[in-house]
Amino acid sequence: MTLLSIRDLKLTxxxxxxxxxxxxxxxxxxxxxxxxxLVGESGSGKSVTARIILGxxxxxxxxxxxxxxxxxxxxxxxxxxxxxxSMRGRAMSMIFQDPTSSLNPVYRIGPQFREVLDxxxxxxSAAEARARAAQMxxxxxxxxxxxxxxSYPFQLSGxxxxxxxxxxxxxxxxxxxxxxxxxxxxxxxxxxxxxxLMRGLVADHGTAVLFISHNLGVVREFADRTYVIYxxxxxxxxxxxxxxxxxxxxxxxxxxxxxPRLTGGGLxxxxxxxxxxxxxxxxxxxxxxx
Amino acid sequence: MILQIxxxxxxxxTGSHRVQALDDITLAVEAxxxxxIVGESGSGKSTLANIVxxxxxxxxxxxxxxxxxxxxxxxLALRRAIQLVQQNPLSALNPxxxxxxxxxxxLDVHDIGPRAGRGARVRDLLAxxxxxxxxxxxxxxxxxxxxxxxxxxxxxxxxxxxxxxxDEPTSALDVLxxxxxxxxxxxxxxxxxxxxLFITHDLAVVRNIAxxxxxxxRGRMVELADTEALFSAPAHPYTRAxxxxxxxxxxEEKAMRDRxxxxx
Amino acid sequence: xxxxxxxxxxxxxxLTGAVLVLLVxxxxxxxxxxxxxxxxxxxxxxxxxxxxxxxxxxxxxxxxVGRDLxxxxxxxxxxxxxxxVVVLVISVxxxxxxxxxxxxxxxxxxxxxxxxxxxxxxxPPLVLAMSIMGVLxxxxxxxxxxxxxxxxxWYTRLVYNIVRGExxxxxxxxxxxxxxxxxxxxxxxxxxxCVPAVVTKITxxxxxxxxxxxxLSFLGLGVQPPTxxxxxxxxxxxxYLPDSWWLAxxxxxxxxxxxFGFNLVGDGLRxxxxxxx
Numbered sequence: 100m101t102l103l104s105i106r107d108l109k110l111t112x113x114x115x116x117x118x119x120x121x122x123x124x125x126x127x128x129x130x131x132x133x134x135x136x137l138v139g140e141s142g143s144g145k146s147v148t149a150r151i152i153l154g155x156x157x158x159x160x161x162x163x164x165x166x167x168x169x170x171x172x173x174x175x176x177x178x179x180x181x182x183x184x185s186m187r188g189r190a191m192s193m194i195f196q197d198p199t200s201s202l203n204p205v206y207r208i209g210p211q212f213r214e215v216l217d218x219x220x221x222x223x224s225a226a227e228a229r230a231r232a233a234q235m236x237x238x239x240x241x242x243x244x245x246x247x248x249x250s251y252p253f254q255l256s257g258x259x260x261x262x263x264x265x266x267x268x269x270x271x272x273x274x275x276x277x278x279x280x281x282x283x284x285x286x287x288x289x290x291x292x293x294x295x296l297m298r299g300l301v302a303d304h305g306t307a308v309l310f311i312s313h314n315l316g317v318v319r320e321f322a323d324r325t326y327v328i329y330x331x332x333x334x335x336x337x338x339x340x341x342x343x344x345x346x347x348x349x350x351x352x353x354x355x356x357x358x359p360r361l362t363g364g365g366l367x368x369x370x371x372x373x374x375x376x377x378x379x380x381x382x383x384x385x386x387x388x389x
Numbered sequence: 390m391i392l393q394i395x396x397x398x399x400x401x402x403t404g405s406h407r408v409q410a411l412d413d414i415t416l417a418v419e420a421x422x423x424x425x426i427v428g429e430s431g432s433g434k435s436t437l438a439n440i441v442x443x444x445x446x447x448x449x450x451x452x453x454x455x456x457x458x459x460x461x462x463x464x465l466a467l468r469r470a471i472q473l474v475q476q477n478p479l480s481a482l483n484p485x486x487x488x489x490x491x492x493x494x495x496l497d498v499h500d501i502g503p504r505a506g507r508g509a510r511v512r513d514l515l516a517x518x519x520x521x522x523x524x525x526x527x528x529x530x531x532x533x534x535x536x537x538x539x540x541x542x543x544x545x546x547x548x549x550x551x552x553x554x555x556d557e558p559t560s561a562l563d564v565l566x567x568x569x570x571x572x573x574x575x576x577x578x579x580x581x582x583x584x585x586l587f588i589t590h591d592l593a594v595v596r597n598i599a600x601x602x603x604x605x606x607r608g609r610m611v612e613l614a615d616t617e618a619l620f621s622a623p624a625h626p627y628t629r630a631x632x633x634x635x636x637x638x639x640x641e642e643k644a645m646r647d648r649x650x651x652x653x
Numbered sequence: 654x655x656x657x658x659x660x661x662x663x664x665x666x667x668l669t670g671a672v673l674v675l676l677v678x679x680x681x682x683x684x685x686x687x688x689x690x691x692x693x694x695x696x697x698x699x700x701x702x703x704x705x706x707x708x709x710x711x712x713x714x715x716x717x718v719g720r721d722l723x724x725x726x727x728x729x730x731x732x733x734x735x736x737x738v739v740v741l742v743i744s745v746x747x748x749x750x751x752x753x754x755x756x757x758x759x760x761x762x763x764x765x766x767x768x769x770x771x772x773x774x775x776x777p778p779l780v781l782a783m784s785i786m787g788v789l790x791x792x793x794x795x796x797x798x799x800x801x802x803x804x805x806x807w808y809t810r811l812v813y814n815i816v817r818g819e820x821x822x823x824x825x826x827x828x829x830x831x832x833x834x835x836x837x838x839x840x841x842x843x844x845x846x847c848v849p850a851v852v853t854k855i856t857x858x859x860x861x862x863x864x865x866x867x868x869l870s871f872l873g874l875g876v877q878p879p880t881x882x883x884x885x886x887x888x889x890x891x892x893y894l895p896d897s898w899w900l901a902x903x904x905x906x907x908x909x910x911x912x913f914g915f916n917l918v919g920d921g922l923r924x925x926x927x928x929x930x
Contacts, residue, residue, distance in 0.1 A: 360597070
């Protein structure tokens with residue numbers, strides 16, 4: 100069953116120099132509990148897509164959005180700003196690239212966690228919030244939840260803050276989690292651990308994930324299905340194994356070839372731009388995944 | 390041998406905190422090689438780079454460059470001999486000066502070549518890094534990230550340095566751009582006989598560009614090996630843990646990672 | 654440039670400011686030509702026409718010795734702008750240089766320079782100028798000196814704060830590693846990045862210098878008669894309110910127009926230069 104459905108999404112920014120279309124008609128769908136990746140380079144439009152899903156761009160005056168974004172069967176454009184806001188942090192939540200700067204440095208983790216829980220269960224008592232928070236932290240393999248709840252973000256490591264962010268993002272049992280380059284600011288070993296953790300948790304909770312990343316390797320290890328986005332257009336999509344095992348679009352092939360291999364093989368000569376990158380999109384057969 | 394790093398240690402003190410950033414590092418950089426220093430944050434790899442560049446003195450130990458000990462206060466000639474390419478190409482070029490002016494600075498400071506020929510030299514340098522010489526008049530804002538990084542490389546070339554420190558030179562770049570910049574670095578090293586000290590956290594990049602690899606963990610060098618040797622039989626558990634955390638995209642890589650990797 | 658015009662067109666306040674500033678500057682430059690009674694800038698007495706309300710002949714009316722107020726306002730603008738130019742020509746280079754040194758060189762120099770700056774900044778500007786004027790004879794030159802002495806620390810503080818941010822940028826590190834001199838790094842690398850903020854402040858300050866010189870003159874410490882000055886004109890005229898209202902109102906409006914105009918342009922410049930960065 101479809102949880103999120105985006106059809107022909109276009110986004111235009113009005114700038115001093117005139118209108119600039121950043122998304123040229125994106126279509127994608129995420130089923131309940133599915134892990135979907137949107138992979139692309141900087142400027143591809145992957146992050147603005149996430150901001151539209153979160154309802155953050157709709158209020159921006161110089162942005163014009165067309166097409167439909169349906170979440171749990173409701174058209175986001177028909178919702179009021181207040182309804183979109185109440186959706187964020189409850190039915191839909193997010194984690195960002197840099198965990199430490201996403202947390203408020205002047206509050207301890209405990210009160211910040213309670214605020215998150217209060218959105219899902221308004222009026223939750225301090226004691227109950229603390230118990231729920233400790234339980235969530237335990238789920239992300241934090242061994243001393245009480246110490247962490249009494250700490251300020253700067254007293255914790257980046258990896259620990261990332262786990263706290265994941266715990267907070269999942270605290271209200273959202274149906275959809277948006278992860279924008281999670282862990283990119285972290286060391287590779289820590290990144291690997293947190294991704295493992297996240298994968299296990301979303302599976303347990305049945306949470307769907309839209310995973311936004313530029314890192315092919317991370318996407319391959321995390322997602323069930325993958326969309327490749329290039330300059331505001333989806334160029335290839337399908338089950339992750341199919342996209343990575345048999346990339347058919349010129350841009351996807353270039354991305355894969357340009358990725359340095361652990362097995363060696365040198366540095367292939369791949370053009371940064373190629374007219375073939377603008378070829379029509381290729382969609383792999385769903386193979387039962389969607 | 391260009392640079393001998395002998396028993397270098399460095400401790401930082403902030404208030405009551407003491408952090409041992411480097412602990413007794415001994416390492417030789419050979420002429421013409423690309424020596425990768427691999428490690429995560431807090432490994433000391435950046436501290437080592439900064440000491441080599443003379444940004445601050447080592448706490449203990451010494452640096453021997455071309456057979457002579459490097460003083461803490463370096464002469465202009467010694468500064469010219471060791472140059473840097475930084476990680477972030479957005480900030481490495483002055484936003485209010487043209488690309489040409491940024492390159493010209495290196496030539497002027499070290500009085501390289503006849504004054505009248507320096508304009509032409511700037512254009513040659515841009516061509517050498519695969520850029521249109523007409524870009525000299527542009528402001529950095531008009532260039533892409535990859536183009537800016539090429540300009541930064543051209544600036545290091547302008548000094549005709551004996552050693553270039555590359556501090557995560559491609560980790561802020563997109564994959565396609567990274568591939569081109571890595572190719573450029575490799576080609577320049579071959580053509581000009583350059584020597585690189587390549588600071589990075591990315592083992593897949595190291596595999597394809599380095600000739601030797603030094604693995605750093607919390608201020609210590611835990612492994613030093615030729616690239617081929619390191620990736621066929623990593624000796625130290627930490628090296629194996631690092632390899633096991635590399636995100637990979639092909640089945641062959643996955644097999645190799647599972648064969649070599651250990652538990653982090 | 655095109656973007657600048659765009660912003661100007663989209664921002665009527667800045668446009669208004671630009672028109673006001675242009676009028677003030679033209680009035681000051683062309684005072685000899687435009688003023689109906691240029692000789693009234695000096696110690697002229699015309700008892701037949703003293704204290705006349707505004708009329709076609711005297712747009713702003715006449716003062717207590719019969720001089721044309723409109724002419725005197727135009728010449729007063731000339732003095733005010735001249736003062737502004739002199740004050741800023743001296744205090745901006747001094748303030749900017751000290752700010753660059755304190756911010757970039759750091760260490761002892763930073764400490765000493767910034768503490769001195771803080772001391773100056775902690776004294777209300779008018780009080781500082783008044784105390785200087787209390788010691789020195791109240792001449793135009795001393796007025797300029799007094800205002801200049803209290804103006805540079807603002808530029809030191811402004812530039813210091815920018816330099817502290819720029820110092821950690823990669824381009825500064827690159828210049829250091831190449832081996833460029835400290836002089837080069839301060840004035841050729843960092844200074845250009847301070848220019849937008851400094852230019853904006855200069856524009857805003859033109860208005861403030863006019864205001865502060867007028868305040869000093871209002872207190873009898875600035876420009877001395879018979880040289881026309883907006884502040885002393887307001888001070889003198891205020892004694893005859895409300896009957897001879899034009900004596901204070903027109904010079905007061907003249908101050909308002911100039912200060913308002915420069916402020917609007919300064920705000921606009923901040924947007925335009927900021928957007929280009």
